[in-house]
Amino acid sequence: xxxxxxxxxxxxxxxxxxxxxxxxxxxxxxxxxxxxxxxxxxxxxxxxxxxxxxxxxxxxxxxxxxxxxxxxxxxxxxxxxxxxxxxxxxxxxxxxxxxxxxxxxxxxxxxxxxxxxxxxxxxxxxxxxxxxxxxxxxxxxxxxxxxxxxxxxxxxxxxxxxxxxxxxxxxxxxxxxxxxxxxxxxxxxxxxxxxxxxxxxxxxx
Numbered sequence: 001x002x003x004x005x006x007x008x009x010x011x012x013x014x015x016x017x018x019x020x021x022x023x024x025x026x027x028x029x030x031x032x033x034x035x036x037x038x039x040x041x042x043x044x045x046x047x048x049x050x051x052x053x054x055x056x057x058x059x060x061x062x063x064x065x066x067x068x069x070x071x072x073x074x075x076x077x078x079x080x081x082x083x084x085x086x087x088x089x090x091x092x093x094x095x096x097x098x099x100x101x102x103x104x105x106x107x108x109x110x111x112x113x114x115x116x117x118x119x120x121x122x123x124x125x126x127x128x129x130x131x132x133x134x135x136x137x138x139x140x141x142x143x144x145x146x147x148x149x150x151x152x153x154x155x156x157x158x159x160x161x162x163x164x165x166x167x168x169x170x171x172x173x174x175x176x177x178x179x180x181x182x183x184x185x186x187x188x189x190x191x192x193x194x195x196x197x198x199x200x201x202x203x204x205x
Contacts, residue, residue, distance in 0.1 A: 002059070005047055007161025008035050009055040010064060011101030013081035014094055018118040025068045025078035028053065033200075039189075040114070042103045043164050059083075087141070092130045095119035097141065100158035105145055107153040131156050 002010065012034035017024045026034065028049060035047040056079050059065035063086045068078040084094045095118035099111055106114070108124045108131075121127050134142035145155045157163065 001159075002064075002161035003055070004162045004164060005035075005045075005051050006055040006059055007101045007158075008041075008045055008047065009052055010059065010081055010083055010161070011098050013065065013079065014083070014098035015102060015118065017081065018095065018098075025080035027076050027078050031056075031079055040102060062086075090130075092119045092121070092126070093134055096127070096130050096134070097158055097160065100142065100156065101161060104163060105155035105157040107155050109153070111156070 009031065012031060013024075013026065016026055016030070016034055023030060031052050032047060032049050035052060036045055038044050056065050056067075059081075060067065064081060064083040066080050066082055068080055070076060070078075083089070083097075087093075089097065095115040096111055098118060099114050100106065103110075103114065108127045111131075112121045112124055112127045115121065115127075121130075131142050131144075134140070135144070141159050142156055143159055145157050147154055
């Protein structure tokens with residue numbers, strides 16, 4: 001199982017490859033900024049450059065990441081993920097795994113809203129179908145969690161990396177409500193901030 005930092009690094013690489021392809025593969029500076037974003041991340045982390053590089057080194061030995069050496073005027077080595085090839089993920093699976101790695105356990109509605117820029121799901125049923133494929137693998141990569149006190153909807157969790165908090169599992173499935181306009185708007189603003197941060201990091205890198 002990946003560490004919490006390795007999970008954050010992988011989630012960032014999966015996300016940025018799909019949302020900011022002009023800045024991908026990521027420079028070391030861009031990767032650290034992506035890991036430490038105050039938006040679209042739960043929990044917010046303070047990953048140091050050496051932590052990110054150590055995570056990349058470990059993931060490289062596991063066949064989940066690669067180094068891209070400088071070329072065509074670039075000055076620094078960059079990083080890219082190959083986890084989607086390693087695990088044979090379809091685009092919808094990679095999008096869901098990225099968001100689960102970046103924001104922890106989430107409802108079907110939250111996942112549908114937050115993965116829109118990576119993979120547009122037509123319905124909550126499509127999101128659930130994707131999650132059930134991941135959960136049904138020989139080595140499950142997602143699981144449905146037990147409803148916690150104060151929560152109205154069931155949440156799904158990834159099983160690829162350690163979580164900041166372990167929550168009991170649950171078996172049944174319940175339908176989730178559509179995301180509210182406010183949730184959608186907040187996610188759009190978070191995505192805009194993330195794009196600006198990635199562009200700034202690319203200039204600094």
